Amino acid sequence: MLADYSPVRIQARNSVVDAHRVDLVLIGARGKVGSAFRRQLGNRQPALLSEANLDLRLLAGFDRRGFAFDTHGIVPESIDEHMPERGADDVERLMSHVGRHGGVRTLVVDCTASDEIADFYPRLLMGGMGIVAANKRANARSLSSYRDLQHAARERGVPYRYETTVGSAIPLLGPLRDLRLRGERVISVQGVLSGSLSYILHRMHEGCLFSAAVAEARALGYTEPDPMEDLRAIDLSRKLLVLAREAGFAMELEDLVIEPFADLDIASDDLIPALQVADAGWKARIASALEQGERWVVLAEASREGGRINLRRVPAHSSFAQLEPGQNLISIRTELQDRMPLCVSGPGAGVEITAAGVLSDVVAAAAHWTRQD
Numbered sequence: 044m045l046a047d048y049s050p051v052r053i054q055a056r057n058s059v060v061d062a063h064r065v066d067l068v069l070i071g072a073r074g075k076v077g078s079a080f081r082r083q084l085g086n087r088q089p090a091l092l093s094e095a096n097l098d099l100r101l102l103a104g105f106d107r108r109g110f111a112f113d114t115h116g117i118v119p120e121s122i123d124e125h126m127p128e129r130g131a132d133d134v135e136r137l138m139s140h141v142g143r144h145g146g147v148r149t150l151v152v153d154c155t156a157s158d159e160i161a162d163f164y165p166r167l168l169m170g171g172m173g174i175v176a177a178n179k180r181a182n183a184r185s186l187s188s189y190r191d192l193q194h195a196a197r198e199r200g201v202p203y204r205y206e207t208t209v210g211s212a213i214p215l216l217g218p219l220r221d222l223r224l225r226g227e228r229v230i231s232v233q234g235v236l237s238g239s240l241s242y243i244l245h246r247m248h249e250g251c252l253f254s255a256a257v258a259e260a261r262a263l264g265y266t267e268p269d270p271m272e273d274l275r276a277i278d279l280s281r282k283l284l285v286l287a288r289e290a291g292f293a294m295e296l297e298d299l300v301i302e303p304f305a306d307l308d309i310a311s312d313d314l315i316p317a318l319q320v321a322d323a324g325w326k327a328r329i330a331s332a333l334e335q336g337e338r339w340v341v342l343a344e345a346s347r348e349g350g351r352i353n354l355r356r357v358p359a360h361s362s363f364a365q366l367e368p369g370q371n372l373i374s375i376r377t378e379l380q381d382r383m384p385l386c387v388s389g390p391g392a393g394v395e396i397t398a399a400g401v402l403s404d405v406v407a408a409a410a411h412w413t414r415q416d
C-alpha cells in the first residue's frame with residue numbers, strides 16, 4: 044500500500060453527493076505549465092463541482108525530483124519546493140495503486156517535454172487511464188505508434204486529448220477532428236505554428252537583436268525547456284507532424300523538409316551569449332526584407348504529398364506578416380472550404396494560456412467520460 048505523502052490534504056467534500064469524481068495525476072507538477080495548471084485547477088475546483096458536477100481531485104503530482112500523493116486529494120497550490128523527494132519506485136507503485144482502483148477514473152496530465160513519460164502512454168491507456176498531454180513527443184513518433192495510441196484510447200474507451208500540442212489553447216485539433224468526422228476531406232494546412240519563432244521574428248522586425256529576442260521569448264515562457272528545440276525547428280516539426288496526422292495525412296517525420304530557423308550547436312546553459320554571433324547576420328537580413336516592403340516568417344505546411352517548414356519573405360501586408368508577437372495563424376483548406384479556407388488564430392505559446400488549454404482538455408475529458416455513467 045502506498046503511503047500518503049501529500050503536503051496538504053483536502054477537506055472531505057460532502058456538499059455534492061452525486062458529483063462525478065475524476066482523479067488527476069499531474070506529471071511535471073512544478074514546471075512552468077504544470078504550476079500554472081495547478082493554480083488554475085485550484086481556482087476552478089469549486090465552480091466545476093457546483094456548476095458542472097465534476098469532482099476533479101489532484102491525486103498525485105510529481106516531477107523528476109519530488110513526489111506527492113494522497114488518496115483523498117491534494118490541494119493543488121500546496122505542491123511546492125518542499126515536496127518530498129521522489130523515491131525510485133514511487134511512480135511504479137502509484138500506477139499499480141491507480142490500476143487497482145478501477146471504480147475511480149484517473150486522468151494523467153503530462154506537462155513535461157519528456158520521452159520517458161511518453162513511453163508510458165500505451166500502458167496508461169491500456170490500463171484504463173485517460174491522458175491529457177501538453178507534451179508533443181508521443182504523437183510525433185512513428186505513424187504506427189501514433190495510430191496505436193489512438194487505437195488504444197478508442198478500444199479502452201478512455202480520453203486521450205492533446206489540444207495544446209499545436210497552437211497552445213487555440214481550438215484547432217478538436218475542430219479539425221469534427222471536420223473529418225462529418226466527412227470533409229482536408230486538402231492542406233499552412234501556418235505560423237511556432238509561438239516562440241513568431242515572437243522572435245516580430246521583435247527583430249522592431250529592431251531587437253536576435254540573441255535578445257530569444258532571451259525575451261525564453262523569459263516569457265514561450266520556448267521549450269531547451270530553446271534550441273525551437274531554434275532548430277524540432278519543436279515546430281513535431282507540431283506540424285501532429286497537425287498533419289490529425290488532418291488525415293499519413294505522414295512520417297521523413298516526409299517533412301525542415302529548414303532550421305537557426306542551425307547552431309549550443310548547449311542550453313550558455314545559450315544567449317553564444318547566440319550573439321548571429322546578431323549581425325539577422326540584422327542585415329531583417330533590414331533587407333523591410334527595405335523591400337517584406338517581412339520574414341517561418342511557415343509550416345502539409346498536404347497528402349508531404350510537408351515543409353521554412354523561413355520566407357512575404358509581403359508586409361500579408362496575413363502571416365501582420366501577426367502580433369507570439370501569435371499563430373493556421374489556414375485549413377478542405378473540399379468545402381477551398382477558395383475561402385478556414386483560418387484560426389490566437390496566442391501560440393505562453394504559460395498561462397497553455398495551462399488554460401490543458402485545463403480545458405481535462406474538463407472536456409472528464410465531462411465526456413463521466414457522461415457515460
Ligand SMILES: NC(=O)C1=CN([C@@H]2O[C@H](COP(=O)(O)OP(=O)(O)OC[C@H]3O[C@@H](n4cnc5c(N)ncnc54)[C@H](OP(=O)(O)O)[C@@H]3O)[C@@H](O)[C@H]2O)C=CC1
Nearest residue numbers: 071074075076106107108155156157177178268392393397
Ligand atoms: N510554454 C508553452 O507555451 C507551451 C508548452 N507546451 C509544452 O508544455 C510542456 C512543459 O513545458 P514547460 O512547463 O515550459 O517546461 P518546464 O521545463 O518548465 O517543466 C517541465 C517539467 O517536466 C518535469 N519532467 C521532465 N522530465 C520528467 C520526467 N522524466 N519525469 C517526471 N517529470 C519530468 C520537470 O521536472 P524537473 O524540474 O524535476 O526536471 C518539470 O517539472 C512541454 O512539453 C512544452 O512543449 C505546449 C504548448 C505551449
Ligand SMILES: N[C@@H](CC=O)C(=O)O
Nearest residue numbers: 237238239266267392
Ligand atoms: N515552444 C513552443 C511552445 C508551445 O508548444 C512554441 O514556441 O510554439
